[in-house]
Amino acid sequence: MTARRAGGFAYIAAIIFLVVLAGFALAVLRLSETEQVTVNQSFLGTRASLAARTGLEWAFYKLKAKDATCDTVKTVPDFRTDTGFTVNVGCATQTYDEGLGADGKTVKKVIFELTATACNGSVCPGTDADVANPDYVERKRTASICVASDGTDCY
Template sequence: MINKQSQRGFGIIAALIIVVMLSAFAAAIMRATGGQQAAANLDLLSANAMQAARAGTEWGLFRALVQNNCNVNQQLNFRAVDRFSVTVNCTFIRVQEGETTPGVPLKKRIYTIDAVACNTAGPCPDNAAAATPEYVERRHVATACATEAGGAC
């Protein structure tokens, strides 16, 4: 026969072990959920950065092709809308290809529009902010051609 005095307190130890194991399990689930939430947030910021970079490219193409204005380091500020800044660089080269009429060369401009969007207040890319875990940056580049007379290539 087993003495009841020797078995006393076993239920408390078993309950403590179960509580500790459940606490560890809950902490692991919270940690995994937090990581997934951070990854989903960065994915959303990445998509917004790409759209901001595309908007910068479209704006640069409009300025180059319609307004005949190609500048470097133009800043677009979308901070009020989606917390992004965009740096747009426009460069072009002049080429002569073919002739408009015999003896008159056809002069063209080849534009390259480079837009970099990032979620900082300053110009992009921001090397100082790139070390932070919530920093997102996307680049979008477009190339276009126009004649110096304003027509399409």
């Protein structure tokens, strides 16, 4: 009677080891891809926030002119060519009479409530087609500024 050799266990262990190793490699690749998307979204979000701030700063500059109104900031310049983001600025006002100044004229103070929305879509706020894009970002910033009727700051 001849003895049979036992074998094949090493092959099964090697196949299981390779399958486990491939699973780890796939998990690392997925984590790397997710991290890249997260970094990209964070970068685009920061740029959108800065573009919205630029819209507010532009509106502040325009509203410092004497007798400025919300119509002054309705036409926003094309920020898209410079920043890659479309910026819309909304404006609302509240006017207050502050009595008479030293020259005897009525002093009026106007508080401008500004809202700047920046997005990398075709229009802001984004359309359904824009929002479906995985790289779409939109940021909104609000601020207010008080301007006296003579164009000076309010105190």
